[in-house]
Amino acid sequence: MSIRRENLRMVGKLVVVAAGMFAFGYALVPIYQKVCDALGINILAIGERQVPGGSTALPSNTQVDTSRTITVEFDANARGPWEFRPAQRSVQVHPGQLTTVMYEFQNVQNRRMAAQAIPSYAPRQSAAHFNKLECFCFNQYTLEPGEKKQWPVAFVIDPRLPKDVTTITLSYTFFEVGAPVPSAPSAAAPAQPRS
Incomplete structure (x- = not known):
């Protein structure tokens, strides 16, 4: 009987x-x-609440530095027989403002191709402050003959970008994957002196 009583007590505790x-x-x-x-951790949810007697408008994004304007230039280099260009x-x-731009691509060949883009930045120190949230350069794409595509680039420039940088150039080189990559254009070879 004592084992049964202990089992019942254990079940009760559980x-x-x-x-x-x-x-x-x-x-x-x-x-x-x-x-x-109490700790101020969930700050973003405060704007979602209705405050009695207050405005229902959401607060503006304080991450955007409206005192500065940066010009972002877009460049496209096609390393092969296709068309590739920025829409603007x-x-x-x-700085801090979310921006989206489009790039356009067309396979003008009569064959299927797989391609990918590689980004570069000028000036070089701007690369650490150019944050891409969406970019076609993260993937390889297969395009049919004559197929056209548009791809977005969504980015934010970090407000910690040095103050002397007022223009950033984002450049993409688009190349075919799995095919020989053409060599980069080089300066004309210097003339050989005649003997």
Whole structure:
């Protein structure tokens, strides 16, 4: 009989522990909200709440530095027989502002091709401050003969970009994958002196 009584006591303890765990899990959401509010962690959710007597407009993005304007120029280099160009040559942006531009590509060959783009930046120190959120350069693409595509580049320039940088050039070189890459154009060879 004592074993049966011990088993019943153990089951009772387990039921109490399970009920306590359920209650704690149920109470975690309000506890989490109170802790975040007290510590100021969940700042973004504050703008989503209705404030009595206050404006319902969302606060402006304080990450954008409207005191500065950066010119971003776009360049495209096609290393092969296809058409590749930006939809626009330049944009004016503020550091911290999300911007999206499009690049256009067309396979003008009579065969299927796989290609990829490689980005570069000028001046060189701007590369660390040019944050791409979406870019076609992350993937390889297969295009059918005559197929046209448009690809977005979404980016944000870090407000910590040095103040002396007012223009950034984003350049892409588009090349065929799996095919011999043509050599880069070189300066004319110097003339050999005659003997």
